[in-house]
Amino acid sequence: MYEWVQVEAEDPEYQSIDDVVACRKDGRIELTQVKFTPDPQDPDKRLSWEWLTRRKPNGTSLLQKWSTTVLEYGDDERLAHAKLKTDRKPNLEFSQCLDGSRVDYRRLPSKIKETVDAQIGSEEADAFFESFEFVHSQLRYDDYEESLRSELEYDIDKNGWAYFRQEVRHWAMRKNAPLPDGKIRHFHLRRAFAPERPVVLSQDFSVPPNYKVPDSAFHQEFIYKAANSDGVTVLWGPPGRGKSTYLSHCVSKLAAQDDVLCIRHHYFLRLDEQGDRRFSYFAIERSLIQQMVGAGVSKSGKNINLAEALAAAASEMCQSGRRLVVVIDGLDHVWRDHRDLEQMELLFDSLLPLPVGVQLLVGTQRVDDEHLPKKLLRAQPKERWTELPTMSITAVQEWLKSHVAGGRLQVEEIQFKPEKEIIDELGLALHDISAGLPLHLVYSLEALLKSGEPVTARAVRQLPECPSGEIEDYYESLWVGLSSGARRALHLLAGLKFSPPSFGLGKCLTADVIWWQALEEIGHLLDCREASVVPFHGSLFAFLRDRSDHIQAFRSLAVNVLNWLERESPEYWRRAWLWVMRADLGDSKDLLEGPSREWAIHWLVSGYPVDQLVFILSQAEEVALDTFDLPRLIRLRCLKTRAVNARKFQTNDWGTFYETSLALSRDQNLGAVLWDNLPKLETEELPAVSSLIRGVPANAGRQAIRELERRRTSWISSGDRDIWDTYADAIIRMVARQxxxxxxxxxxxxxxxxxxxxxxxxxxxxxxxxxxxxxxxxxxxxxxxxxxxxxxxxxxxxxxxxxxxxxxxxxxxxxxxxxxx
Structure with missing residues (x-):
């Protein structure tokens, strides 16, 4: 019916009837002005001649504005029709002049005709009223919206309608939105009304600023193959080898090439990430498609699947001499963390066989065949996999130089010996004890820095070795020398579902264990933050959980954790983890019965993380399902759905709501908790957290800006407009506060x-x-x-x-x- 529609049109030719401009298939224009009032029953808010002809000194009336636009369009026959759409009800005087929805100029009372003629002229008035409709007495704004939504009842859900409203608001408020010219076309509506809107899952795998590739020759060959050939490449390596970091580094290098588009999915990003979305085939499919849509090489739509989108994108790119690289990383996590391969099988069924012009890069550990997609193994048997090498001596030396240059590492000074030579010797010593394993190098450096003394080659050679290049061997050799207190502390950390603060760990261990002494032994394996203690690498906890004595060791300490949560822990940890901990120890009553609407509202207005709220509700759902309490399960699911949608659909401005909640929160530890989880915060939450007084560093604003810039780098290939709007809003808020x-x-x-x-x-x-x-x-x-x-x-x-x-x-x-x- 229409070629395009504009809301709040900016083109000056539409002048005063610019609320909705629609271009018909024949090129003629329909103009609509919208006037809704807070109370259409108010006698002063009637559709009347007084309202239409009212004007300020030296101003123009609505009648004058609208007639000017209509008559100019009418002169060249471009106007199909023009109208006012309003919930105002006509008063008696105005209604007597109406013939249907049009004013009959001949019915105007003499005084009104005199005023109208004086403002626009008699002939012009007659022509205007013949062309202009007064569509009055519409439903009130909220009721009108509901009537429109009901017309689409079988096509979209409430979330789809909310998203559509959000899109229309954006189109009305932003210049040239939707891009490129501000004209809404059919495909924009299809995208806005999609019941399952494509969302780009976060692929923000952090690469350290001082990262060095393990081997320059290997890297050059790997990048060249990825950018210039078709097929499947499986990059494998044992834990701690740095596969995900290396692949993320490769993505940034490939993205910098004009003739390569790189899309990706990581099955694992962070140890503290909760939920199963990363394992869902449909979430992954939508994310990959949306990454291609954002790059302008695929069309969005609910009827397109991944295989079709991939083929279409590859074909389009080949025609312009470009190539597509797809990165799928962390396959080993799927079975280990999710215990279900069906979703991953669906993904590789869609990816393979690859279209022409596509390279698939896969990152994984060398796990058993039954834990890998069959189609992947047929396309690339294990004997043809590529092993990521350990770091060469040169790479280790360059890595050390970056730490020295950054001021973090101080080397000994030897008379008449250049610093470069000293660093090279240290690098050689580190390579000897670690076999170039990146994770062992990190642990070794942290152990060396604990002393506060300049690092020497002799001190390096006294550290525990990892000659095999397997991080489990290092853990095993380290374990033998640990005290029983340090071992118990590690078992406790590995068994918990949350990362406790340092000040709480001492209360959770047995009386004979002094936490700070244990930390002296194992501190180089851990990242002790203000409000949490987390491992540097997930392989540490995997090693501990695989030990035969782990469950018994953890159970012996779990009751201490429960006592701490019940009696001594600060408010946040008690509210976030007490019910979950009780349920893990066999008492699920509070977890099942505690969550309510009032409880959830209180959680949000206290400024606590939404993700933790969703996690608690997910745990409660599992209990309800296990006990077959279906009515309670449904109530919990409804509550969780509202919580999941809290940021986008439950408030008009989540950033302002969140900032207000934090400002009013009485929890003294909340700032530290949120700051520890900076990478997990939503972009619109960063300004609020960075402006807190308690629990954040003095330069929190600058650090938050750096975090935002880091995210922006990973968004470069995304065309998700919401991301960029949110980024712009957040960066402006934070810069204004500096x-x-x-x-x-x-x-x-x-x-x-x-x-x-x-x-x-x-x-x-x-x-x-x-x-x-x-x-x-x-x-x-x-x-x-x-x-x-x-x-x-x-x-x-x-x-x-x-x-x-x-x-x-x-x-x-x-x-x-x-x-x-």
């Missing part, structure tokens, strides 16, 4: 995105943060009524009067005149 003036860069950033409202946001956030001089600096560069109000507030708060001589662009605005009084 002491440096960034007005010029903010203006350039906003203009480049075509989102002028970002400047208003910058001003508002700077004002909230007390950075009044930043507000004044922006006020001296920009001119708008929105900025006037913020600048005026800053002047008042700074105590600056009109005689101060500030060179403000908008200093002649009425708001600033108030300062003269």
């Amino acid at each position: 002491p440096e003036d960034r007005a010029d860069r903010v203006i350039a950033f906003a203009e480049n995105l075509g989102v002028e409202s970002l400047i208003d946001l910058y001003m508002t956030e700077a004002l909230k943060a007390g950075n009044y001089q930043k507000v004044l600096a922006m006020g001296s560069r920009r001119n708008s009524h929105e900025l006037d109000r913020t600048t005026f507030a800053a002047l008042c708060l700074e105590g600056i009067g009109p005689s101060a001589g500030f060179d403000l662009v908008s200093a002649d605005r009425p708001a600033f005149g108030c300062l003269a009084f």
Whole structure:
């Protein structure tokens, strides 16, 4: 029916009827102006001649504005029709002039006709009323929306409608949205109404800034093959070899090539990640398709599957001399963490056989065949797999140099011996004891740094060795020399579902174990953060859980953890883990019966992590299913669905809600808990957490900005518009709170995105943060009524009067005149 539709059209030719502009198949235009009122029953809010002809001195009435647009279009026959759509009800005088939805000019009372003729002319009025419809007495806004939604009842769910509303709001508020020209076409609606919207799962696998490839020659050959040949390459290596880190590094290098598009999925990102979405074939399929859509090489739609999208993308890219690389990493985690291969089999059934122009890179440990996809093994038998080498001597030496240059590592000074030579000797010694295994190198470096003394080759050679290059051998040799207290501490950490704080661990061990002494032995294996203790690498806990004595050792300590949670732990840990811990020890009553709507609301307004709320509800669901309490299971599932949708659909502005919750929270430890989990926070949550006073570092704002920039790097290939809108909002909020003036860069950033409202946001956030001089600096560069109000507030708060001589662009605005009084 229509070629395109625009909401809040920006083209000046539509003038005053620009709320909805639609272009029909024949090229003619339909114009609609929308006027809804808070109370259509109010006599003062009637559709009347007084309302239509009302105007301010030197202003124009609605009648004049609309008639000008309609008559200009009518002259060249481009106008199909124009109308007002409103919930206002016509008063008696106006209704007597109507013939259906059009005004009959001949029915106008003499006084009204006199006013109308004076404003637009008699002939013009007659022509206007013949072309313009007054569609009045519409349902109230909320009821009208519900009637529209009900027309699509069998096509979309409530989440689909909420997403559509969000899309329309975005199209109305953003310049040239949807891209490229602001015109909504059929495929935009199909995408907006999709019941299962494609979502890019996070693939943000962190690569250390000082990362060095294990072997330069291997790396060059591997990258060349990935970028220039078709087929399947399986990269394997034992735990601690650095497969995922290396593949993520390769992705960044491939993404930098203009003729290569790289899409990926990691089955494992972090030890503390909760939920099964990473293992779901349909979530992976939608994520990979959306990555291709974002790169402009595939079309989105609920009827397209991964195999079709891959073939279409590869064909399109081949025609332009480009190639597609698909990375699937962490296959060994699927059986170990999920105990189900069906979803992974579906994925490789869709990926294989590969279309022409595609290279598939797979990362995994060398696990048993029955734990791997059959189609993968047929396409690439194990004997043809590629082993990731350990780090060469040169790579170890370069890695050490980066730590010395960064100031973290201090080497001994030897007279008449250059520092480079000393570092090379240290690198050789580290390579000898580690066989170049990256994880062992990390552990060894941490052990060396504990002393605080300059590192020597002799100190390196006294460390536990790993000559086989297998990290389990290192753990085994280390285990023999550990005290019983250190062993118990490791068993406790490996058995818990959460990462306890250091100050709580001492209370959870037996009386004869002093936590700080145990930490001296095992601290180099752990990352002791402000509010949690986590392993440097998941292989440590895997080693411990595989030991025959692990379950008994953990059970003997679990009751201490329960006592700590019940009696001594700070509020967050008690609320987050007490019910779960009780259930793990056999008492699931609280976990099953405790969660409620009021409990969930209190959780959210306390500023606690949404992901932990969802985890508790998931654990409760498992208990309900195990006990076959189906009514309770349904209630829990409904509650969890609301929690999962909390950020996107339960509030209009999650960032502001979250910031308010944190500001009002009385939990003294919440800031530290959230800061420890910085990579897990949603982008819109970063500004709120970074502005906390308690529990975060002094330079939290700058660190959060760096975290945001790190995420932006991994989003480069994503076309998900929501990501970029959220990024822009978050970066502006955080920059506004920093002491440096960034007005010029903010203006350039906003203009480049075509989102002028970002400047208003910058001003508002700077004002909230007390950075009044930043507000004044922006006020001296920009001119708008929105900025006037913020600048005026800053002047008042700074105590600056009109005689101060500030060179403000908008200093002649009425708001600033108030300062003269």
